[in-house]
Amino acid sequence: QVQLVESGGGLVQPGGSLRLSCAAPGRTFSNYAMGWFRQASGKEREFVAAISWSGGQSYYADSVKGRFSISRDSAETTVYLQMNSLKPEDTAVYYCAARPSIVVVTPTLYNYWGQGTQVTVST
Numbered sequence: 001q002v003q004l005v006e007s008g009g010g011l012v013q014p015g016g017s018l019r020l021s022c023a024a025p026g027r028t029f030s031n032y033a034m035g036w037f038r039q040a041s042g043k044e045r046e047f048v049a050a051i052s053w054s055g056g057q058s059y060y061a062d063s064v065k066g067r068f069s070i071s072r073d074s075a076e077t078t079v080y081l082q083m084n085s086l087k088p089e090d091t092a093v094y095y096c097a098a099r100p101s102i103v104v105v106t107p108t109l110y111n112y113w114g115q116g117t118q119v120t121v122s123t
Helices: none
Strands: 005-006 008-010 018-023 031-038 044-052 058-060 068-072 078-083 091-097 115-123
Touching: 005 091, 018 031, 018 091, 018 115, 031 068, 031 078, 044 068, 044 078, 058 068
Parallel strands: 008 115
Antiparallel strands: 005 018, 018 078, 031 044, 031 091, 044 058, 068 078, 091 115
């Protein structure tokens, strides 16, 4: 079992930035592909970004491409989602997820999930 803990959410004005973090207390993410997903109120959970276990491959939803960046630290203990130029439509609960295999964008193929962190983009 892998427990994931997200942090870094909050309220930000349109055009602002936030950096989300995802950690698994007491363990590393080596050999795990990691993903970020989001779920807005009344909508289905959707893919945001994902990164391979090696960090060599990353994928982004079209809606965030060029604005968001996913990365993982060299110690393999934390995965980040840097979010720039935030828009009101980015408002959602953001979830970190992990799978011990190749990177994919389908949420149902991820084995482990965090509890989520709220991101609100508003004036």
